[in-house]
């Protein structure tokens with residue numbers, strides 16, 4: 001009796017799996033409708049996260065993004081800068097498939113570190129840049145990062161557009177010259193990922209790459 005009832009049940013399960021695969025394949029197709037693939041890794045990047053300051057980082061390790069803003073010490077954000085970070089996350093990243101959560105008890109070691117740590121400061125930021133993002137701990141796959149740091153200069157440089165840009169790096173978005181096909185670094189279709197940053201908008205190309213990845 002049990003052998004007789006297992007057969008039909010197994011066929012029903014197979015049917016459910018096949019149906020679930022169809023929407024997944026459609027979602028990947030949507031990502032390729034984007035102007036360019038600027039989500040790490042691309043043909044113009046390495047395939048693994050590089051753990052060094054100032055190096056463009058890779059993908060964050062999953063769609064649940066926990067972030068922290070330094071609240072004391074050398075890299076503390078002033079209240080105005082904290083508002084700018086929150087505004088840029090609310091305006092540009094909450095409408096994507098990523099889910100941002102503020103982490104008031106940040107974790108700096110182990111296998112589940114706080115995903116993005118925002119800092120204000122200029123130490124080690126290249127003279128040519130107002131900010132930089134780097135990965136300091138890989139997460140799972142070699143192209144994913146468990147913890148990214150974003151450091152932006154103070155004195156008026158902590159702008160909405162630059163927070164949009166550096167947060168884009170922290171979830172894997174690259175500049176135009178690291179995209180496939182390659183775009184001019186100033187191409188407006190890159191939204192806030194142009195260099196220099198000219199727009200406050202994440203824009204549809206970056207949104208499609210994020211939503212196709214996470």
Ligand SMILES: [Zn+2]
Nearest residue numbers: 165169175195
């Ligand atoms: Zn950049």
